[in-house]
Amino acid sequence: xxxxxxxxxxxxxxxxxxxxxxxxxxxxxxxxxxxxxxxxxxxxxxxxxxxxxxxxxxxxxxxxxxxxxxxxxxxxxxxxxxxxxxxxxxxxxxxxxxxxxxxxxxxxxxxxxxxxxxxxxxxxxxxxxxxxxxxxxxxxxxxxxxxxxxxxxxxxxxxxxxxxxxxxxxxxxxxxxxxxxxxxxxxxxxxxxxxxxxxxxxxxxxxxxxxxxxxxxxxxxxxxxxxxxxxxxxxxxxxxxxxxxxxxxxxxxxxxxxxxxxxxxxxxxxxxxxxxxxxxxxxxxxxxxxxxx
Numbered sequence: 098x099x100x101x102x103x104x105x106x107x108x109x110x111x112x113x114x115x116x117x118x119x120x121x122x123x124x125x126x127x128x129x130x131x132x133x134x135x136x137x138x139x140x141x142x143x144x145x146x147x148x149x150x151x152x153x154x155x156x157x158x159x160x161x162x163x164x165x166x167x168x169x170x171x172x173x174x175x176x177x178x179x180x181x182x183x184x185x186x187x188x189x190x191x192x193x194x195x196x197x198x199x200x201x202x203x204x205x206x207x208x209x210x211x212x213x214x215x216x217x218x219x220x221x222x223x224x225x226x227x228x229x230x231x232x233x234x235x236x237x238x239x240x241x242x243x244x245x246x247x248x249x250x251x252x253x254x255x256x257x258x259x260x261x262x263x264x265x266x267x268x269x270x271x272x273x274x275x276x277x278x279x280x281x282x283x284x285x286x287x288x289x290x291x292x293x294x295x296x297x298x299x300x301x302x303x304x305x306x307x308x309x310x311x312x313x314x315x316x317x318x319x320x321x322x323x324x325x326x327x328x329x330x331x332x333x334x335x336x337x338x339x340x341x342x343x344x345x346x347x348x349x350x351x352x353x354x355x356x357x358x359x360x361x362x363x364x365x366x367x368x369x370x371x372x373x374x375x376x377x378x379x380x381x382x383x384x385x386x387x388x389x390x
Contacts, residue, residue: 121146121158126166129176130184136172186240195220196241200228201249205343207232208350209296214343216253218244223256225343232293234343235260257341261321264342267303267312268319268383277307281383283362286351289313298351299364301383316366317348320377325387326368329375 124146129137137145143155163169166180176184198218203225205214212229223244225234237256244252266273270281282304286297291313294300300313320326321342330337337345347353347368357363362381367374378386 126180133176133181136175138173196244198244265322272305272310274310275308277305279303279305333370
C-alpha cells in the first residue's frame with residue numbers, strides 16, 4: 098500500500114476547504130461515504146473512483162485527505178467523522194441543492210393577532226411565521242431533502258422533533274453544534290434581536306464560547322423536558338413531548354410568566370392543564386422549584 102502523509106492536526110479552515118475543491122478528492126469522499134466503516138484498500142478505492150487515473154497521482158490526492166477527512170488503518174481506508182459529516186451534508190443537499198415550499202397554514206392561529214400561522218421553506222430555512230403580525234414561531238435550517246419527502250403534516254412533525262432535539266441540548270447546557278459547555282443568561286425580550294422578541298418579557302440566552310453558537314428561548318421552551326413538566330402532563334393523559342411545541346401557549350408566550358426579580362433574576366411560570374396548574378420558579382442559574390396547585 099502506498100505511503101501516506103497525515104495532514105496537520107489543526108489545519109487552517111481555508112486549507113480544509115481547499116482539500117475538497119478537487120474532483121478526484123470529492124470522488125474519494127463520495128466513495129468512502131457509501132461504506133464509511135468497511136475499510137477499503139487502495140486498489141479497490143482507485144478502481145471505484147477512476148481506474149484510468151495514474152496510481153501516483155491518485156495516491157497524492159488520497160494522501161491529502163488522510164488525517165483530515167480519511168483514516169488509514171490495517172483494514173484499509175475509512176472515513177473520519179469530519180469526512181462523514183461533510184458527505185452527509187452533501188448527500189442531504191445542504192450545500193449543492195435548492196428547494197422551496199410555498200406558504201401553507203399549519204393549523205395554529207397566532208397568539209398575538211389570531212391570524213393563521215404559515216409554514217414556508219426557501220434557501221435552506223424553514224419558518225413558521227404569522228403573516229398578520231410577522232411574529233416568528235420557529236426558524237429552522239434544514240437541507241432540501243427534509244422537505245422533498247412526506248406531506249406537510251409529516252414535515253411539521255419532523256420539524257417539531259428536530260427543533261426539540263436542539264432545544265433540549267441547549268436547555269441542558271450542551272451546544273448541539275460542537276458539544277461545548279454553554280453559558281446561560283436571562284435577557285429582556287426588547288434586547289433580543291429576533292423578530293417579534295419584544296412580545297415576550299424575557300428569554301433565556303444560551304451561548305457557546307467554543308463555536309460561537311447561540312440560541313434564545315422562552316422560559317417555557319427551556320423547560321419542555323423538565324421532569325416536573327413531563328410528569329405533570331402525563332398525569333393528565335397528555336404526552337407533552339409529542340405535541341408540536343408551537344401549540345403550547347405557555348411555551349410560546351409569556352402570558353403565564355411573572356418576572357419576580359431582575360437582580361437577581363427570578364421568574365415564575367404557571368403552566369395550566371385542565372383544572373390544575375404547575376408552577377415553576379426559575380432563578381438565574383436555571384435552578385427550578387416546582388409546585389402544583
